[in-house]
Amino acid sequence: MILLVDLAEKPGSLSRDEYVGPVARIIAAIGYEWREVHFSEITAAGITDADGIVLCGTALKDNAFAERVQDLVWLRDARVPVLGICAGMQALCLVFGGSIRPAVGIGMTEVRVVQPDPVLGEPHTFTAYELHTFACEPPAGWVTTAVSDRCVQAIRHPDRPVFGVMFHPEVRNDAVVERFCAICGPAYLQ
Amino acid sequence: MKLGVLCSGGKDSWYACSRAMEKEEVACLISIRSKNDASYMFHTPDVHLVPLQAEAAGIPLVTVETDGVEEAELADLSRAISIAAEEYGIEGVVTGALMSVYQASRVQRICRDLGLWCFNPLWYTDPEAYMERIIASGFSVIVTGVFSAPFGADWLGRNIDREALAELRRYAQSDRITLTGEGGEYETLVLDAPFFRQRIAIGEAETETEYANYRGVLKITRAELVAK
Numbered sequence: 107m108i109l110l111v112d113l114a115e116k117p118g119s120l121s122r123d124e125y126v127g128p129v130a131r132i133i134a135a136i137g138y139e140w141r142e143v144h145f146s147e148i149t150a151a152g153i154t155d156a157d158g159i160v161l162c163g164t165a166l167k168d169n170a171f172a173e174r175v176q177d178l179v180w181l182r183d184a185r186v187p188v189l190g191i192c193a194g195m196q197a198l199c200l201v202f203g204g205s206i207r208p209a210v211g212i213g214m215t216e217v218r219v220v221q222p223d224p225v226l227g228e229p230h231t232f233t234a235y236e237l238h239t240f241a242c243e244p245p246a247g248w249v250t251t252a253v254s255d256r257c258v259q260a261i262r263h264p265d266r267p268v269f270g271v272m273f274h275p276e277v278r279n280d281a282v283v284e285r286f287c288a289i290c291g292p293a294y295l296q
Numbered sequence: 297m298k299l300g301v302l303c304s305g306g307k308d309s310w311y312a313c314s315r316a317m318e319k320e321e322v323a324c325l326i327s328i329r330s331k332n333d334a335s336y337m338f339h340t341p342d343v344h345l346v347p348l349q350a351e352a353a354g355i356p357l358v359t360v361e362t363d364g365v366e367e368a369e370l371a372d373l374s375r376a377i378s379i380a381a382e383e384y385g386i387e388g389v390v391t392g393a394l395m396s397v398y399q400a401s402r403v404q405r406i407c408r409d410l411g412l413w414c415f416n417p418l419w420y421t422d423p424e425a426y427m428e429r430i431i432a433s434g435f436s437v438i439v440t441g442v443f444s445a446p447f448g449a450d451w452l453g454r455n456i457d458r459e460a461l462a463e464l465r466r467y468a469q470s471d472r473i474t475l476t477g478e479g480g481e482y483e484t485l486v487l488d489a490p491f492f493r494q495r496i497a498i499g500e501a502e503t504e505t506e507y508a509n510y511r512g513v514l515k516i517t518r519a520e521l522v523a524k
Contacts, residue, residue, distance in 0.1 A: 120319040120390075120415045128420035166404060167388075167413045212408065213401035235397055237404060276420055277397065 108133050108287060109156035110142040113163070113193045115170035117144035125163040128276035129191070132283045133160075138290075145177055153180070158187045158290030160283070161194025163274055166212075166239050168193070175200045187267035189225065189286045192238050195261065195270030202245040202263070209241035209257050217259045217273055223251040225269050225285045226260055234259070234273035242272065297413065298323040300358070300377065300386040302403070305346045307430055307437045307456070308392030308418060308476070310486040313353075314433070315417040316390045317491060323384040324356040325349075326376050332364025341441040341513040342485050345496065352492040352521055356384060374406045381410065388413030394478045395420060423475040427461050434490045441483035441513045446471050449507040452514040456484065485516075494521040 110130055114121040126142055133140045141156075153159065161181075164171065171178070171193055181188060181201045190198040196206050217234045219226045241257035244250055252260035252271075261270045267289060275282035299316050303309040303325040316322050327346040350357035358380045362372035380386050389407050393400040393416045400416055407414035418426065430437060437456040442448075446467060454460055467473045473481040488495035502518040 118319070120316060120417055123315065123417045123421065124415065124419040131420065131422050165413055165415065166408055210408065212404050214397060235401075237401075239408075 107139040107141055107156055108158045108160060108290060109153055110140055111148065111159060111161045111194070112142055112144045113161060113171040113197060114144070114165070115168050117147060121165045121168065124165070129160055129162055129283060132276060132280045133287060136284055136287060138287050145171060146174075148177075148180065153184070153186075156186055158189070158287065159184060160286070161188065161190040161197055163192035163194065163237070166237060169239060171197050172200060172206065172240070181268075184268070187286065187290050188269065189283070190270040191276070192236075192272055192274055195272050196238075196240055196242055198261075198268065198270045199242040199245060202248070204245035204248070205243045206240040207243060208239065211236040211238050211241070211254075211256050211272075215254045215256065215273065217252050217254050219252045219260070221249055221251045221262075223260065223262060223269070224267070224289050225271070225282050226251055227285070232279070234275070234279050235277035236273045238272060242270070297321065297388055298384065298386045299388045299390050299413075299415070300324045300326045300380040300384065301390040302392070303327050303346055303349070303357075304392075305343050305349055305486065306392070306484040307435065307486055308394060310349070310392075310435065310489050311426075311430055312390050312392035312417050313355075314489060314491060316415065320388075322355060322390075323386050324358055324380050325353075326380050326389070327357060327359045328369070328373055328376060329359060329361045330364035330369065331362070332369075341483055342516050345485060345516060345519055348496055348519055348521060349486060349492075352494045352496060353489065354493055358383065370402055370406065373403070374410065377406060377410060377412065381412065386412070388415060390415045390417065392418055394418050394423075394476055396478070423478075427456075427464070427475055431456065431458060431461065434488075435486060436488035436495065437484045437486050439482050439514070440485045440516070442481070442507075443483075443511050444471070444473055444479070444481035445510040447482060447510055447512075449505060449512055451482065452505050452507065452512055453503060488524065492524070495524050496520070497522040
C-alpha cells in the first residue's frame, strides 16, 4: 500500500483533488493500493503498513507545511521509500536540514537529469510541469539528481530511498510515480 | 474562503463550481466573452447564456469582454478577476481546467500576481469517473459545439446522458477523442445543476444550427428560466 500524504493547510481542502487525486489515479492505474492521510493526522501506527510514502504538492499560496515542520519529523525515521513532490520535496529539505528560498516557477520547464536515479532513470532531458513559490537548497550530503535553469528539480537521500522532485510528475510524467511504486516494498529495502 | 469561479457555461466550469461550493463559499462567477472564436483561453458557442445560468444558481456574475487576441486576452481576464476581488472580496479563483497546462498555468500566474489562491478541482481527474459523476449527480448538459470527426450534426443539442456517454466512449476508442472534450472536440452548456433554483429551457424554434465537415455549433437565440 502506498500512503499519500496531503500537505495542504487543512484536511479535506479544495486542493485535495488537484494534488492528491492525480497521484492516486496513477498509482491505482498500475494496480497498487493506496491510502491518503492529511499530514496533521498522521501517526507512527498509521504508517507501519505502508510500502511507500508520497508527500503530495500544495497550492501556490499554501505553504503552511513549511511552518509546521515538527508535524513531519517522523520522516527522519521512515523505513520505506519516500517521494516528495514539490511541497513534498520542500518538506523533505526542511526536515533533513536543508532550506527553501523564494523562487517562483509556473508552467512547463526543461528538466535535465544529471545523475542516474531510480525514479528518473539515466541522464537525459525532458519537459515537466512546475508550480512552486519556493526552491530548495538540498540538505548536506544529498544528491542533486536533476536541475532546470531556475532551480534544483530533483534530489535523493545519500543512503536511503528518499526522493524529492520539484516538478509535478502527475502532469505528463506518470513514469516517475510508476518507477517509485516499483521500488516500494521489502524486496527493494533488503 | 470567498471564491470566484471562472465560468464559460459548460460542464467543467459548473462541476468545478459545485466542488468549490462543497468546500468553500462561492461569492461570484467570472465570465469572459471573447470575440475570437479561435481563442485558446475562452471559447464556447453559448457563453452569452452564462448570465441566465448565474440567475438560475443565484450567484452574482462579473462579465468582461475581450477581443481574444492571444496573451492580450489575459490582461482582460486579470481585469475581470480584479473586479471580482474588489466587488465580492474573493480570495481565490476556481477553474474547470482538466488537463490544459496552457490555460491552467496562465490563470495560476494571474492569481499569483494578484495575490489570490487558484484551485483546479478537476485537474487530471479520471475522465470516465468524472463523466459518470456529472450524470449521476443530476447535471443536465447539452452539446452546443462539435469540432472533430466523427461527430454528426445530430450531436448539436444532444443531452449528455448514459447513452451519449457510451457513444463518446466508442468515439474515444475509434477516433481517439478525449472523453471529456478536453481536446476541444466538443463544447457543452449546462441547463440544470443540483444547486440551480430554476432550470434553463430552450425551445426548438430558438436555436440555429450550423454544421459542415464534422464542425458545427448550436446557436441558442433565446432561452428562459423555468421552475424545476
